[in-house]
Amino acid sequence: xxxxxxxxxxxIFALSVAVATAATGVDPDKLxxxxxxxxxxxxxxxxTPWKLGPSGxxxxxxxxxxxxxxxxxxxxxxxxxxxxxxxxxATNTAWSGPxxxxxxxxxxxxxxxxxxxxxxxxxxxxxxxxxxxxxxRPILPPMPIPMYKNFTDEDLEAIFTYLGTIPAVNNRxxxxxxxxxxxxxx
Amino acid sequence: MIRGLIVTLLCMLGxxxxxxxxxxxxxxxxxxxxxxxxxxxxxxxxxxxxKHRWIKLPSGSAVDARQTDAWExxxxxxxxxxxxxxxxxxxxxxxxxxxxxxxxxxxxxxxxGTEAELAPAEGLRGLSVASAPNGRYAIPSRAxxxxxxxxxxxxxxxxxxxxxxxxxxxxxxxxxxxxxxPPLVAAPPRIAPALGYLHGNCGHCHxxxxxxxxxxxxxxxxxxxxxxxxxxxxxxxxxxxxxxxAPGVASVHRENVVLQRMSSTNPYSRMPPLGVxxxxxxxxxxxxxxxxxxxKETSP
Numbered sequence: 400x401x402x403x404x405x406x407x408x409x410x411i412f413a414l415s416v417a418v419a420t421a422a423t424g425v426d427p428d429k430l431x432x433x434x435x436x437x438x439x440x441x442x443x444x445x446x447t448p449w450k451l452g453p454s455g456x457x458x459x460x461x462x463x464x465x466x467x468x469x470x471x472x473x474x475x476x477x478x479x480x481x482x483x484x485x486x487x488x489a490t491n492t493a494w495s496g497p498x499x500x501x502x503x504x505x506x507x508x509x510x511x512x513x514x515x516x517x518x519x520x521x522x523x524x525x526x527x528x529x530x531x532x533x534x535x536r537p538i539l540p541p542m543p544i545p546m547y548k549n550f551t552d553e554d555l556e557a558i559f560t561y562l563g564t565i566p567a568v569n570n571r572x573x574x575x576x577x578x579x580x581x582x583x584x585x
Numbered sequence: 586m587i588r589g590l591i592v593t594l595l596c597m598l599g600x601x602x603x604x605x606x607x608x609x610x611x612x613x614x615x616x617x618x619x620x621x622x623x624x625x626x627x628x629x630x631x632x633x634x635x636k637h638r639w640i641k642l643p644s645g646s647a648v649d650a651r652q653t654d655a656w657e658x659x660x661x662x663x664x665x666x667x668x669x670x671x672x673x674x675x676x677x678x679x680x681x682x683x684x685x686x687x688x689x690x691x692x693x694x695x696x697x698g699t700e701a702e703l704a705p706a707e708g709l710r711g712l713s714v715a716s717a718p719n720g721r722y723a724i725p726s727r728a729x730x731x732x733x734x735x736x737x738x739x740x741x742x743x744x745x746x747x748x749x750x751x752x753x754x755x756x757x758x759x760x761x762x763x764x765x766x767p768p769l770v771a772a773p774p775r776i777a778p779a780l781g782y783l784h785g786n787c788g789h790c791h792x793x794x795x796x797x798x799x800x801x802x803x804x805x806x807x808x809x810x811x812x813x814x815x816x817x818x819x820x821x822x823x824x825x826x827x828x829x830x831a832p833g834v835a836s837v838h839r840e841n842v843v844l845q846r847m848s849s850t851n852p853y854s855r856m857p858p859l860g861v862x863x864x865x866x867x868x869x870x871x872x873x874x875x876x877x878x879x880x881k882e883t884s885p
Contacts, residue, residue: 469832469833470832499853511828512828516799516800517799518796518799520796521796521797521799524796527728528728528731528732530728530732530858531858532796532797533731533732533796534732534733534736534790534796534797534858534859535797535858536852536853536854536858537853539853571830571831571832572832573831573832574829574831574851574853574854575853575854576851576853577850577851577852577853
């Protein structure tokens with residue numbers, strides 16, 4: 400990708416956030432807090448596909464937080480050996496381990512494939528319980544639920560508010576794959 | 586002085602509501618004489634576990650059925666549900682506290698079946714139970730309890746107008762349930778078995794007002810307007826695209842996804858997502874037959 404393109408994209412994004420903030424009346428402090436938390440909590444580490452840039456691997460911010468790319472087909476993960484039980488795709492969006500294979504979710508506000516139809520309650524309960532929408536399947540590693548469940552309600556509101564303002568990306572992430580051995584009812 | 590009295594009363598109230606859960610099932614009141622056994626007509630599938638259920642209402646009180654599908658249980662109400670495979674394994678309890686809130690607990694039976702002790706709030710994964718499927722059993726966490734019981738208007742799932750419809754006249758006569766609409770007592774609704782199955786196994790999450798209402802898939806049935814309720818389920822299910830489809834698949838109808846997910850052994854996509862590791866073949870056949878039949882009737 401053209402090096403000049405990234406700053407242009409980021410500038411357009413920053414302007415769109417400013418416009419969205421003005422249009423929706425979202426508390427700018429909450430939005431800034433959400434952006435800060437998303438940044439330092441490392442959400443882009445796994446939910447933004449990584450690419451090989453001029454200085455090495457870097458998140459592809461043109462697909463910011465859109466999760467595992469739907470058009471990326473992967474071979475079977477390598478068999479675990481010795482203490483090496485986890486493998487990750489080069490994008491950092493697909494992970495294999497004792498739980499099976501997990502693909503990072505699309506956190507953009509796309510209504511069909513992202514969080515567009517989610518409510519604050521859905522988001523908060525997902526992080527608090529480690530279950531999809533607080534009710535469904537378990538959220539799988541490497542999502543650090545044991546740590547993130549300690550976010551305050553205010554922090555989770557700020558994060559969800561910010562996620563609602565980022566560019567929507569239509570990207571249908573595959574469902575996770577089970578481990579080779581059955582998992583008991585939970 | 587008045588302020589001090591109020592503070593004292595509030596502290597007393599706090600103590601009453603903060604009473605720790607009994608350490609043993611035997612201390613919860615399950616053996617009391619006024620405990621009543623009951624059985625819902627559309628039970629939840631739990632890998633084939635055998636179940637027994639009981640309710641205890643505070644002396645002289647009754648369940649208020651003024652809202653037909655959101656019964657009001659008096660504070661002090663307790664309900665228990667025992668799960669077992671050849672022997673009791675756990676007994677879950679729901680209790681309504683004086684402030685109207687609810688608390689949830691589960692008690693794990695010893696192998697001899699002589700006593701059950703309070704399980705940790707985090708639950709117990711992979712409990713070794715020889716008679717359970719695959720020899721393993723999972724005790725739910727308190728959060729898991731809420732995953733199902735926090736979904737509908739009232740967290741009691743098995744003691745309701747839909748679940749006890751054939752027994753409404755008897756409940757009214759015995760005074761356990763008051764303010765039931767007379768037409769409902771005179772002619773309780775007859776609910777199609779497949780719709781009842783979907784209600785009992787899916788409706789606590791898939792309803793019109795719960796946390797996942799945004800999915801707009803209605804499996805909760807209502808006794809107040811049974812025929813219209815059935816129609817709502819049909820409309821929310823048939824001929825509509827599901828968002829749960831593989832990348833690259835252009836379209837898949839919801840009714841097909843329901844069958845796929847009910848029959849899946851993938852722990853990350855099967856439905857219901859909790860408490861199930863074995864497909865309910867009879868339940869699946871029932872729903873599948875109803876879906877095929879309804880699809881024929883509703884197709885243009």
